[in-house]
Amino acid sequence: MKAMWKDVVVAQADESELIKIEGNWYFPPTSLKTQHLQKSDTPYTCPWKGKCQYFHVGEGADWSHDSAWSYPNPLPTSIPRVGRDFSNYVAFWKDVRVQA
Numbered sequence: 748m749k750a751m752w753k754d755v756v757v758a759q760a761d762e763s764e765l766i767k768i769e770g771n772w773y774f775p776p777t778s779l780k781t782q783h784l785q786k787s788d789t790p791y792t793c794p795w796k797g798k799c800q801y802f803h804v805g806e807g808a809d810w811s812h813d814s815a816w817s818y819p820n821p822l823p824t825s826i827p828r829v830g831r832d833f834s835n836y837v838a839f840w841k842d843v844r845v846q847a
Contacts, residue, residue, distance in 0.1 A: 757779070757815075760778035768838070799816050817838070820834065
C-alpha cells in the first residue's frame with residue numbers, strides 16, 4: 748500500500764505490515780519517506796492510545812499541515828487492544844491518499 752501526497756509517495760509497505768486502527772491505516776516507521784515529514788507542535792492526547800505526535804507532509808515550500816500522526820509511546824493498555832505494538836507507526840489524513 749502507498750500513502751500519496753499529490754504525486755509523491757510518502758510511505759509504502761505491504762498491507763500485511765500495516766495496522767488498521769479505527770479505520771486508519773498505520774504505516775511502519777521503516778516504510779516512511781522521512782524527508783516528506785516534519786514534526787508539528789500541535790498537541791493531542793488520545794484517551795486510550797496516549798500522546799500523539801502530528802506531522803506536516805510535503806516537500807520544499809509546499810506542506811500540508813498536521814496531515815499525519817503517530818503514537819511514539821502508546822499507553823501500555825492500548826497495545827493489547829490493537830493486537831500489535833504500533834509505536835511510531837504513522838497514519839495519514841487530509842491531503843494524503845492511502846491506496847493499494
